[in-house]
Structure formats: C-alpha cells, structure tokens
Amino acid sequence: MKNLIVILLLLCSFIGKAQTTNSLAESLQERVAGEGVITIYDEDGIEELVNIQVEVNQRMDGVDGYRIQLFSGSGPTGKRNALQVKSKFLNKFPECDVDVSFTSPFWRVRVGNYRHKHEALPLLNDLRDLFPNCYIVKDGSVKMNKF
Incomplete structure (x- = not known):
C-alpha cells in the first residue's frame, strides 16, 4: 500500500x-x-x-533516505570522539558532507545523502578499511533535490 x-x-x-x-x-x-x-x-x-x-x-524539509553511520557514542568523551571521526573522514574524503548530530545521550557521525539504500553501498565499501564498524542507516532528514 x-x-x-x-x-x-x-x-x-x-x-x-x-x-x-x-x-x-x-x-x-x-x-x-x-x-x-x-x-x-x-x-x-x-x-x-x-x-x-x-x-x-x-x-518538505527532507525525505526519508539513507546515510552511512560512522560513529555513535555517549558519555564525557562522546563529542570529542565524534569530532575526531569527522576529521578523520574529511581527511580522506574532503568533498563529502559530514553530519555530526546530538540526540541525547548519543553523538552520531553520518555521511552521505542517498534516496535508496543500494546507492550508499559504493561509499560503504570504500569506508570499510577506515571505519570497519560503519553501516547504513535510515535517516528521515536526508536533504535531496526536490522532484
């Protein structure tokens, strides 16, 4: 439906x-x-x-889409670790957008804006060496070009 x-x-x-x-x-x-x-x-x-x-x-501000989550952490070092992950990512992929967000109690680092999950797979494969625990997540605030 x-x-x-x-x-x-x-x-x-x-x-x-x-x-x-x-x-x-x-x-x-x-x-x-x-x-x-x-x-x-x-x-x-x-x-x-x-x-x-x-x-x-x-x-509409955004659409349901997908991103790749590189980091999720909390506690006193959560923000510092998130910013380190962001910096590490941008050193390797300076042309890509990085989203660092805080939803209590978690700091998250997500990259990419994909309408479909399969579109994120090439970047995910490239990131596996640098971030072995990264994975694709559904994100409701993905900014896409409007149709």
Whole structure:
C-alpha cells in the first residue's frame, strides 16, 4: 500500500509539472505523420489535487533516505570522539558532507545523502578499511533535490 501511495505521489508530481507547463500534454497531442495520438482527459479536481501535492513537496524539509553511520557514542568523551571521526573522514574524503548530530545521550557521525539504500553501498565499501564498524542507516532528514 505504501508503494502505491509513493507511486501515486510521484505521478501527481509529474502530472503537475506537465500541467503547469503544458508542453508535455501539448506535445503528446500533436499530430505527427506516422505516429499515434494521445489524448489526455482528467476529472474535475485533479489539477487542484496535483497543485496541493506540489505545495506539500515544496514545503518538505527532507525525505526519508539513507546515510552511512560512522560513529555513535555517549558519555564525557562522546563529542570529542565524534569530532575526531569527522576529521578523520574529511581527511580522506574532503568533498563529502559530514553530519555530526546530538540526540541525547548519543553523538552520531553520518555521511552521505542517498534516496535508496543500494546507492550508499559504493561509499560503504570504500569506508570499510577506515571505519570497519560503519553501516547504513535510515535517516528521515536526508536533504535531496526536490522532484
């Protein structure tokens, strides 16, 4: 059911873009010699629903996605250890973003912004030598380009 909702939302976003620019709908309905014609009919209210979904997507701060967790620790040395892990990571991968966060009582160091788990695997494999205990985690605040 969740997959169906995600597909419907993506379809609505796509339709919303098509309806706001009309270029896709117009190009699909143009008559070209040797090609078929597609006619798009939509019910009353569909355009309004699509516009609502577009607004919701624009207000979202992030999406559920995946990161690689390099460190999680607490106690008096937790922050210092987290900052050391961050520094160690940036020395090896200066072009990557690092997220150091504190959610009581844990300091965490996470890297990467991935929409799908399999996208994080190449970096995870590269990090295994430097951080043998790193692993992929689901993160609800991943910043992604909006669709």
